[in-house]
Amino acid sequence: xxxxxxxxxxxxxELLESGEVxxxxxYGFNRRKTRVTPxxxxxxxxxxxxxxxxxxxxxLSIYLTRKYKDVQRIGRPAIVAKGCDxxxxxxxxxxxxxxxxxxxxxxxxxxxxxxxxxxxKEKLVPEIMPxxxxxxxVRNPHVTDTVIGEKSDFTPPEEPTGMVFDKIKQxxxxxxxxxxxxxxxxFTRCIKCYAxxxxxxxxxxxxxxxxxxxxxxxxxxxxxRGNLAWNLIRAMHLAGRCTFCxxxxxxxxxxxxxxxxxxxxxxxxxxxxxxxSGYDENVHPPMIVFKEDDxxxxxx
Amino acid sequence: xxxxYISKESLGTLITTVNKSGGRFVAPVLDARQVVYKEVxxxxxxxxxxxxxxxxxxxxxxxxxxxxxxxxxxxxxxxxDPVEIEARETIVFGARPCEAxxxxxxxxxxxxxxxxxxxxxxxxxxxxxxxxxxxxxDECFCTTVNLSPKSTTGSDVALYETDNGYIATPITxxxxxxxxxxxxxxxxxxxxxxxxxxxxxxKIEGVDLTKLGETLAKTENYDNPKWAELTRKCCGCGACTYxxxxxxxxxxxxxxxxxxxxxxxxxxxxxxxxxxxHASGHNPRDTQYKRYRNRFMCKFxxxxxxxxxxxxVGCGRCIxxxxxxxxxxxxxxxxxK
Amino acid sequence: MSNLYIPHLVTIEDxxxxxxxxxxxxxxxxxxxxxxxxxxxxxxxxxxxxxxxGESTFCLASSPTRKGYIQCTFRKTxxxxxxxxxxxxxxxxxxxxxxxxxxxxxxxxxxxxLFIAGGIALPPVRSVIWNILDRHEDFGNVTIVYGAKTVxxxxxxxxxxxxxxxxxxxxxxxxDPGGETDDWQGKxxxxxxxxxxxxxxxxxxxxxxxxxxxxxxFCLGALGKLGFSDDAVFTTLENKMKCGVxxxxxxxxxxxxxxxxxxxxxATQIKTMFADF
Numbered sequence: 054x055x056x057x058x059x060x061x062x063x064x065x066x067e068l069l070e071s072g073e074v075x076x077x078x079x080y081g082f083n084r085r086k087t088r089v090t091p092x093x094x095x096x097x098x099x100x101x102x103x104x105x106x107x108x109x110x111x112x113l114s115i116y117l118t119r120k121y122k123d124v125q126r127i128g129r130p131a132i133v134a135k136g137c138d139x140x141x142x143x144x145x146x147x148x149x150x151x152x153x154x155x156x157x158x159x160x161x162x163x164x165x166x167x168x169x170x171x172x173x174k175e176k177l178v179p180e181i182m183p184x185x186x187x188x189x190x191v192r193n194p195h196v197t198d199t200v201i202g203e204k205s206d207f208t209p210p211e212e213p214t215g216m217v218f219d220k221i222k223q224x225x226x227x228x229x230x231x232x233x234x235x236x237x238x239x240f241t242r243c244i245k246c247y248a249x250x251x252x253x254x255x256x257x258x259x260x261x262x263x264x265x266x267x268x269x270x271x272x273x274x275x276x277x278r279g280n281l282a283w284n285l286i287r288a289m290h291l292a293g294r295c296t297f298c299x300x301x302x303x304x305x306x307x308x309x310x311x312x313x314x315x316x317x318x319x320x321x322x323x324x325x326x327x328x329x330s331g332y333d334e335n336v337h338p339p340m341i342v343f344k345e346d347d348x349x350x351x352x353x
Numbered sequence: 354x355x356x357x358y359i360s361k362e363s364l365g366t367l368i369t370t371v372n373k374s375g376g377r378f379v380a381p382v383l384d385a386r387q388v389v390y391k392e393v394x395x396x397x398x399x400x401x402x403x404x405x406x407x408x409x410x411x412x413x414x415x416x417x418x419x420x421x422x423x424x425x426x427x428x429x430x431x432x433x434d435p436v437e438i439e440a441r442e443t444i445v446f447g448a449r450p451c452e453a454x455x456x457x458x459x460x461x462x463x464x465x466x467x468x469x470x471x472x473x474x475x476x477x478x479x480x481x482x483x484x485x486x487x488x489x490x491d492e493c494f495c496t497t498v499n500l501s502p503k504s505t506t507g508s509d510v511a512l513y514e515t516d517n518g519y520i521a522t523p524i525t526x527x528x529x530x531x532x533x534x535x536x537x538x539x540x541x542x543x544x545x546x547x548x549x550x551x552x553x554x555x556k557i558e559g560v561d562l563t564k565l566g567e568t569l570a571k572t573e574n575y576d577n578p579k580w581a582e583l584t585r586k587c588c589g590c591g592a593c594t595y596x597x598x599x600x601x602x603x604x605x606x607x608x609x610x611x612x613x614x615x616x617x618x619x620x621x622x623x624x625x626x627x628x629x630x631h632a633s634g635h636n637p638r639d640t641q642y643k644r645y646r647n648r649f650m651c652k653f654x655x656x657x658x659x660x661x662x663x664x665x666v667g668c669g670r671c672i673x674x675x676x677x678x679x680x681x682x683x684x685x686x687x688x689x690k
Numbered sequence: 691m692s693n694l695y696i697p698h699l700v701t702i703e704d705x706x707x708x709x710x711x712x713x714x715x716x717x718x719x720x721x722x723x724x725x726x727x728x729x730x731x732x733x734x735x736x737x738x739x740x741x742x743x744g745e746s747t748f749c750l751a752s753s754p755t756r757k758g759y760i761q762c763t764f765r766k767t768x769x770x771x772x773x774x775x776x777x778x779x780x781x782x783x784x785x786x787x788x789x790x791x792x793x794x795x796x797x798x799x800x801x802x803x804l805f806i807a808g809g810i811a812l813p814p815v816r817s818v819i820w821n822i823l824d825r826h827e828d829f830g831n832v833t834i835v836y837g838a839k840t841v842x843x844x845x846x847x848x849x850x851x852x853x854x855x856x857x858x859x860x861x862x863x864x865x866d867p868g869g870e871t872d873d874w875q876g877k878x879x880x881x882x883x884x885x886x887x888x889x890x891x892x893x894x895x896x897x898x899x900x901x902x903x904x905x906x907x908f909c910l911g912a913l914g915k916l917g918f919s920d921d922a923v924f925t926t927l928e929n930k931m932k933c934g935v936x937x938x939x940x941x942x943x944x945x946x947x948x949x950x951x952x953x954x955x956x957a958t959q960i961k962t963m964f965a966d967f
Binding site for chain 3: 433438465467603609611623633635638643650658
Binding site: 083084085087088089090091092093111115116120121122123124170239242244245246247248250251252259260264269272273274275276300303304306307308309 | 385418581585588589594595604617622626639641642674676677680682683686
């Protein structure tokens with residue numbers, strides 16, 4: 054990783070010195086150098102703070118959204134982004150949230166990250182990588198202004214594999230009652246901290262539906278009724294948009310398996326519209342466009 | 354009162370006895386791949402290999418959501434039916450000495466001038482059995498806020514692990530009464546049973562609580578650009594406040610129809626952008642760093658100066674749970690300069 | 691009462707449509723005893739419930755000298771206020787309070803009083819105005835400077851007419867440029883400007899200012915120019931509140947809880963506070 058970091062720092066320095074960008078959004082170490090955390094580098098002399106390694110699991114694209122007025126005020130950003138993070142930037146572009154020319158994308162080739170930082174002991178092993186990494190088709194980042202790192206020759210399996218897909222199959226085979234019980238058990242734990250929403254760059258609404266109270270669409274209490282309503286509605290709002298970056302599940306302090314919900318919707322949309330979000334900034338997601346030949350089989 | 358001893362076996366009996374007498378026994382258990390405080394009916398699910406449970410046990414006195422009253426609209430107008438506050442004896446087993454200090458802090462908020470009985474009635478019935486830490490992780494920083502695994506502030510009975518049980522030191526009158534009531538579960542310490550050595554987490558050198566307090570007390574530091582620089586990464590979720598043992602903010606909200614329903618008191622977080630939004634659209638804390646600054650001020654300025662209590666107990670939950678790894682101790686260090 | 695958060699039931703005895711979106715209620719406690727014993731001081735506030743929708747915080751807009759009822763004035767902006775906007779005379783709502791501190795009017799005896807208010811911020815000032823007017827012999831001259839965006843946004847139009855006619859009050863009304871109508875008799879201009887032009891004498895005078903944060907800021911400047919000392923200038927701060935009793939953690943400005951130690955402050959106090967309002 055040493056070489057990549059060096060290249061990254063040089064690029065960041067060059068971008069800041071030339072004035073092409075005002076801030077580089079990237080990863081840096083904490084005090085103990087045990088964890089990485091988002092950093093905002095504005096001074097070319099501080100680009101040495103930038104790091105890139107298997108701890109860099111956060112999807113930094115949240116900082117491009119209008120929720121972060123404070124970051125936007127700094128000026129044009131460059132963002133350190135893995136292929137999976139770039140998928141989210143692509144959706145932000147297709148949905149008119151970010152203009153392609155308003156962000157400089159430093160694409161990082163990637164050999165996978167840890168599912169959670171705490172899991173990484175000495176080196177990255179497949180067991181601690183999230184399912185998205187095992188099936189990754191963007192290890193060589195796809196929409197970039199520059200690419201840092203050696204080309205990866207990883208080929209994802211033809212059929213996506215991993216725990217999330219196995220579990221989805223298992224849930225599909227359950228009866229309706231069993232499924233209801235399964236989800237209720239998980240959603241009951243929800244504490245309504247909204248970490249899932251806050252970590253999702255596609256949840257960029259300044260006023261979330263849960264904050265709309267005329268009428269009160271979702272009960273704000275963290276009781277099973279309110280929790281179920283929140284989680285179902287959030288899932289629906291991400292259908293056809295979610296890129297399966299996994300940030301919501303990673304951030305959930307009570308371990309709700311949100312990846313199952315979101316991947317199921319990814320599969321559903323793929324099946325219905327032959328669409329996967331996050332690949333092409335010129336193609337609009339199916340839920341915001343209408344085509345005459347759209348399948349109408351969902352109306353029963 | 355001299356030290357007593359409770360074996361793991363007797364602990365099992367204690368749990369069933371408390372349950373039988375109508376009390377609640379709350380202990381660390383494994384749930385969804387993490388250790389959390391939960392009500393238990395027997396010793397089987399209770400775990401002892403943990404640093405700190407994910408949640409704080411404040412929820413036994415200050416539940417995340419509770420009904421204050423039910424209302425009904427009828428011909429006569431409106432009828433209000435207040436909900437009786439359920440104040441059962443509640444034993445919290447396995448609390449760590451750091452967070453044991455927290456209920457006293459919450460108490461100071463819920464009782465200054467007006468007394469919030471929805472909290473105090475429950476808190477009065479809580480007995481805290483703390484267990485001294487023999488392990489710590491990188492996020493523990495109790496020693497930096499002048500607490501330690503040896504602290505007994507807020508513990509009613511301080512327990513110390515041995516090979517086969519716990520040596521129990523009653524601290525408060527409540528604790529002494531508890532040991533007396535359940536004396537059948539306690540015994541003299543058997544020969545050979547010794548306290549395991551407590552861990553001593555390293556103090557963070559750069560933090561000086563006095564200087565920190567002085568910095569925060571000055572209004573001219575309120576607009577220091579450091580606030581934004583160090584905390585703009587905050588994603589604005591409520592994970593830290595909902596795990597924090599001293600965060601006390603709440604919302605009051607109605608649920609129901611125009612004809613019947615209930616008024617609830619729910620946890621709320623000063624980190625949410627709508628928390629302080631005025632009806633006019635004006636928001637005094639309109640950016641995330643201002644909201645984080647408020648939380649930090651609350652811990653290290655408001656609690657200590659206004660309520661003369663501990664705002665931060667150094668449990669480190671907010672660091673562990675933070676999805677962007679915003680480390681409160683790094684801010685403490687920066688603001689100690 | 692054992693539970694702080696349980697409101698008293700009140701009946702809406704009268705409704706005044708102040709503007710297209712501002713309403714006032716005259717409220718009477720259902721409990722006969724409370725109706726007679728309820729007391730408050732000018733400047734205090736309460737939490738008003740629309741059952742099924744929630745609670746909102748408004749000041750007590752009536753004067754404590756008028757017994758047997760309370761009044762409140764609110765703009766229909768959110769869930770609760772829109773709910774209250776749909777209630778009719780005879781309907782039941784909830785009230786908790788009074789909370790907070792008050793204007794120290796006993797210390798103002800013998801002094802002239804200058805009232806300055808903008809838009810929907812007249813209600814808290816109105817409570818003081820009537821309190822002073824009902825005991826006018828104890829105080830000196832009364833001057834009222836009141837402005838709103840447009841003529842239609844002025845509240846308490848009846849009372850403004852009444853005050854305008856009274857010889858013992860000087861009332862200066864103004865609307866923002868562009869907000870005037872053809873028959874508008876008052877001034878056109880922003881409140882701070884009109885205030886400065888009024889040349890009100892600062893000597894032996896107390897100023898009470900209420901309005902949006904930006905108006906307060908400029909009025910404090912104007913009052914300084916007129917020679918008012920910060921100790922003679924009073925205002926109320928309105929931060930979002932849910933509990934009203936210093937628990938819910940919303941209204942604090944640094945370590946000051948507006949709901950308990952406020953909402954009334956002198957300009958001296960305001961200037962030493964953290965910038966959190």
